[in-house]
Amino acid sequence: MKIESIVTIKKELQHLPMEDLLALCLRLGKFKKENKALLTYLLFESHDEDGYIASVKSTLDELFEGMNTDSYFYMKKTIRKILRQIRVYSRYSNKKTTEVELLLYFCERLNQLKPSIHRNRTLSNLYERQIISIKKKISVLHEDLQYDYNLQLQDLRQ
Template sequence: MKIESIAIIKKELKHLSQEELLELCLRLGKFKKENKALLTYLLFQSHDEDGYVASVKTTLDELFEAINTDSYFYMKKTIRKILRQIRVYSRYSLKKTTEVELLLYFCKRLNELKPSIHRNTTLSNLYERQILSIKKKISVLHEDLQYDYNLQLQELNEKS
């Protein structure tokens, strides 16, 4: 099956009635969990970005509480899983500030983990890569936001 481009799909969607569009959206939501999550974000949470970030942080807290800290091996697997979740949540929101806030929160929670992630080379490198990623993302934001986020980043560096 050949998959059409977004432009062609957009043209075709213009010719559909409201009822047909509704049916397509519901079918997409039933097909895959990520589609359903995206529809949930667009319909219920996109108008309140701060509420969305707060709900994602609550979800991240639950994931961090569930980390098995008996072994660095299990910690690494779970931390990577959490990072993948953050990337998915960030893709739903097209705002760069959301991604920066979630990554800053992720790094903050990593610093609080016991045993320390800085005793493990892999986890320490993962943390450093996230810090570099945050710096890149901050550099494209408005100056006022850059200042605020850079302050938070300095706090993280002092704690690590």
Template sequence: MKNASIVTIRKELEELNREDLLELCLRLGKFKKDNKALMTYLLFEAHHEDSYIASVKETLDELFDSMNTDSYFYMKKTIRKILRQLRTYARYSNHKSTEVELLLYFCERLNTLKPSIHRNRTLNNLYERQCLAISKKIETLHEDLQYDYQLQLNALGETSL
């Protein structure tokens, strides 16, 4: 089966009535967990971006607090899992500032981990790549936001030393 293009899907959706659209949306929500999460964001949290960011940060806190820090091996696996989940949450929002804010928070939490991630080459490289990605994303934002986020990123760089 070949997937239709977005343009074709849009034209077909415009021809459907309200009840059929509602049924399609509910079926999409039942089909996959990611679809359901995206629909939840769009319906309930897209209008309140600050509360969405706060709830994601709370979820990240729970994941970091439950992390097994006995070994760097376990830490690496969990940190990658957290980063994967963070990227999914950031993808739901179309605001670039949301992604920057969540990545900055992620890096802040990485800096506070004990034992320090900077003693492990793999984790330190992951941290450095995230800082580099943040700086690239900051450049695409409005000047006022660039300044604020750049200050936070510089503060992260100073605490990692």
């Protein structure tokens, strides 16, 4: 089966009646969990970005609280899982500020972990890569936002 381009799909969707579009959206939602999550974001949460960020942060808190801290091995697996979740949530939003806020929160929570992640080279390197990534993402934002986020980043570094 040949997969069509987005332009071709868009042209085809413009010619469909409203009932067929509704049926296609519902079928997409049933097909995959990510599609359903994206539809949920677009329909219910996209109008309130701050509420969306707060709900994602509470989800991340639950993941951090459920983390097995007995071994760095288990911590690494859970931390990587949390980072994958953050990337998915950021993709739903398509706003750079949302991604920066979630990554700053992630790094803040990493600093609070006991035992400290800075005693483990792998986790410490993962943390440093996230800091570098945040710096790059901040550099493309508006000047006022850059200043605010850089202050938060400096607080993390101390």
